[in-house]
Amino acid sequence: MPMPSALRPLDWLTARPIAHRGLHDAKNGAIENTRSAFARAIAQNYAIECDLQMAGDGEAVVFHDETLDRLMEGKGRVCDHSAAELQAMAFKSGADRIQTLGELLDQVQGRVPLVIELKSLWDGNETLARRAVAVVSNYGGPCCLMSFDPGVIAEVRRLAPDLVRGIVADSFTHEDYDNLPEAERGRLRELAHLGQTEPDFISYYWRELPLPAVTRFREAGHPVICWTIRSAADIPAALRVSDQITFEGFLA
Template sequence: MDRLAPARAVGFLTAQPIAHRGLHDWRKGVAENTASAFAAAIAGSYAIECDLQLTSDGEAVVFHDEQLERLTEGTGLVKDLTAAGMKQLTIRHSTDRVQTLAELLAQVKGQVPLIIELKSHWDGDERLAVRALKVLKDYRGPYCVMSFDPDVIAAVRRLSPATIRGIVAERASDSYYSMLPLAKQMELRTLSHLSRTVPDFVSFYFEELPWAPITALRADGMPVISWTIRTPAEAAMARRQSDQITFEGFTA
């Protein structure tokens, strides 16, 4: 497989382990994707992985799920609430409230790298990418954006070519992907989108490594980070097949 992206300064991606949704620990009242989890990651000198969703009024908020129930006492969908409504929600097992992307950037202030996942509804909507790129435009710390959805990363490439971008991937063979058109499933399974997404890195599911297409990309110089590592034994395995780990539940 040909190396498609030009070489760029992406060393920050592999310089330090990446705390998945921040350095969270429910047992200590530190919930995922919260200011407390990000503060803990900064204190540990870990890079931060986080997730963005779009609100009804077009704001990028730091939240993983499409629905509210698992993480908050709220009900329904993130996309149906305003940013103000989201910011009123307290995350379960913590005292933290939902942050906007702008609030996250103000907290981190370039102290550690940010690896920001743009969540997708697989519907061609580019508004989250547009909003995130606008908020990130003047941020001076190291960061990148990534998504499972090639359409989102193709949009990032078109809207902001200088932004470091990546594909989150796995072999796309489980039942989750059956909701997608067959052509989209095949694009994900074969990485045939690379000619239009032209990613700077890949974030890949560690349990499905090694995989020949990823091995080839890595051999050609593309950084590969792996997710989600939950034990030291998994970390040792993942580090043999990738350049850095995204971890949770232990100290990497």
């Protein structure tokens, strides 16, 4: 299996646990992937994991789901609304509004690392990758871009080879991937694209580790982070197969 040739100093990525979608707490008004959740993570000195979707006008907005229905008063696909339209919508609870990537960077200002996942519709559209690279290119704080979609990360690599990039992966058996051929899902699961994407790190679902491809990657000196730890009792097992955890629902 081809391995990335260059090793970069990524101590900042593994120094502290990573708060999944920010340090969110819906019961207290801090909804995932919002300014409130990120402020709580900064206050606790946790790194922040967050998600980007593409708005209909090509802007990168901080939101996890492809559709608005679960969290927002609005409905439909995120990509069918402009950034201004999305920011005019209220969450079902809390006082936050959807942020753009630029607004997130202005909020964090390098105080903690940002681990930014680019969501993908698996349709070959590279607009979100291009916009994310453009926005973070002048950011002075520690940050990286990652995605489940190797095509997205290959584009990040082409556009900004010096920008830290990662691959997110799991078994790819979830119904979200039913549109992908089984052979492609196997390729993704086994990280057969590493020669194309050359990630600096891997973020893998912790319950499916160890995996030979991930173990070889880590033995070659590249960091592995894992997701998502939801109990302090699971931390020791997760850290036996990774270098840092992405967590939620407790203080790690």
